[in-house]
Amino acid sequence: MxxxxxxRLGIDFPIFAFTHCxxxxxxxxxxxxxxxxxxxxxxxxxxxxxxAWLDEHCGGRPYGVDLLFPANTAGEDxxxxxxxxxxxxxxxxxxxxxxxxxxxxxxxxxxxTSGDNLITTHRRGMEKWEVARSHQPALVASALGPVPxxxxxxxxxxxxxxxxxxxxxxxxxxxxxxxADVIVAQGTEAGGHGGRISTLVLVPQVVDEVPDxxxxxxxxxxxxxxxxxxxxLGAQGVWTGSLWLTTVESDLEEPVKRKLLEAGSKDAIQxxxxxxxxxxxxRTPWVDAWESGGAPPPLPAPLQGLLVRDTMTAIFDHxxxxxxxxxxGQAVGMMGKVTNVRxxxxxxxxxxxxxxxxxxETVDADR
Ligand SMILES: Cc1cc2nc3c(=O)[nH]c(=O)nc-3n(C[C@H](O)[C@H](O)[C@H](O)COP(=O)(O)O)c2cc1C
Numbered sequence: 586m587x588x589x590x591x592x593r594l595g596i597d598f599p600i601f602a603f604t605h606c607x608x609x610x611x612x613x614x615x616x617x618x619x620x621x622x623x624x625x626x627x628x629x630x631x632x633x634x635x636x637a638w639l640d641e642h643c644g645g646r647p648y649g650v651d652l653l654f655p656a657n658t659a660g661e662d663x664x665x666x667x668x669x670x671x672x673x674x675x676x677x678x679x680x681x682x683x684x685x686x687x688x689x690x691x692x693x694x695x696x697x698t699s700g701d702n703l704i705t706t707h708r709r710g711m712e713k714w715e716v717a718r719s720h721q722p723a724l725v726a727s728a729l730g731p732v733p734x735x736x737x738x739x740x741x742x743x744x745x746x747x748x749x750x751x752x753x754x755x756x757x758x759x760x761x762x763x764x765a766d767v768i769v770a771q772g773t774e775a776g777g778h779g780g781r782i783s784t785l786v787l788v789p790q791v792v793d794e795v796p797d798x799x800x801x802x803x804x805x806x807x808x809x810x811x812x813x814x815x816x817x818l819g820a821q822g823v824w825t826g827s828l829w830l831t832t833v834e835s836d837l838e839e840p841v842k843r844k845l846l847e848a849g850s851k852d853a854i855q856x857x858x859x860x861x862x863x864x865x866x867x868r869t870p871w872v873d874a875w876e877s878g879g880a881p882p883p884l885p886a887p888l889q890g891l892l893v894r895d896t897m898t899a900i901f902d903h904x905x906x907x908x909x910x911x912x913x914g915q916a917v918g919m920m921g922k923v924t925n926v927r928x929x930x931x932x933x934x935x936x937x938x939x940x941x942x943x944x945x946e947t948v949d950a951d952r
Pocket of ligand 1: 777804825911912
């Protein structure tokens with residue numbers, strides 16, 4: 586399983602784990618993969634604390650950061666934007682709030698310093714980049730469009746691997762032209778923002794689009810058989826996300842963890858109700874309400890995020906269990922038990938070895 590990409594990064598397995606939880610990121614890295622910390626939840630101050638913690642807890646092994654650099658500046662003047670939200674949408678959110686007894690968030694003011702969850706702006710991305718660069722992570726991922734030039738140059742300056750995330754065909758060459766060393770091809774099965782093409786169909790086509798660049802397969806991968814399949818498709822490894830949400834180390838709220846353990850693949854649906862862009866997430870009565878015939882169509886990003894941000898925060902502030910959810914992919918149907926990260930890594934590697942052996946046996950038997 587160890588390949589050139591592993592050698593370049595100094596890891597044992599080409600298994601990359603996207604997570605918002607620093608404990609998961611460190612545990613994956615310690616177990617021989619590479620933990621990548623998402624940065625959409627923290628303010629720059631909190632990101633500094635998390636990265637300092639990772640420096641201490643990764644034992645000198647590599648970790649990554651994932652940043653969002655939206656190309657346009659929409660969302661930077663919140664007051665002006667807020668004034669453009671239609672009354673019908675405000676009314677719909679107010680009715681849902683009442684229906685589910687959600688209430689108000691505990692501290693609206695903290696948005697200026699912390700929660701960026703549902704609204705991402707280029708300026709905020711660059712503020713976080715300023716924090717990240719002082720820690721010189723081994724991997725820098727750009728999630729919304731090609732990596733900005735200064736980020737690419739800085740990252741390569743200290744030898745980091747730059748990763749470009751794509752969810753559709755035709756995007757990978759632009760990432761490579763901007764300096765990406767590795768492309769993540771994320772199929773529609775994946776949790777979080779995503780496109781419409783399945784991993785099985787997307788990965789080989791992206792591999793063909795950028796034949797000189799390593800590609801990681803993402804979307805729906807939760808066991809070792811799927812890693813073997815990804816390698817067979819031409820990928821150099823896998824980029825995973827959902828799988829780690831139910832680990833012991835994950836800081837996901839307990840009621841949500843419980844829901845994930847019980848959910849099936851059909852319960853992970855794509856909706857625009859959180860940010861205005863399609864996100865695959867756990868079905869909840871809140872999501873169902875937005876997807877029902879009576880709902881107004883979600884607004885384009887960043888307006889939808891602005892519209893629902895207070896309510897989403899209040900849901901978690903007051904633990905309104907019925908409507909608590911998370912982004913998650915179709916692999917949720919394979920996540921029926923809680924394990925620690927090390928055991929999960931072991932199972933992935935062991936499952937891969939079993940699948941690879943079965944594959945070779947089949948080929949031999951056919952000779
Ligand atoms: C809860 C959650 C949040 C995510 N947030 C981001 C993000 O902020 N940036 C990003 O590049 N990818 C994000 N992703 C997508 C992951 O990077 C990864 O591509 C995806 O989880 C892989 O598919 P899987 O969920 O089927 O493993 C998120 C995924 C999940 C499950």
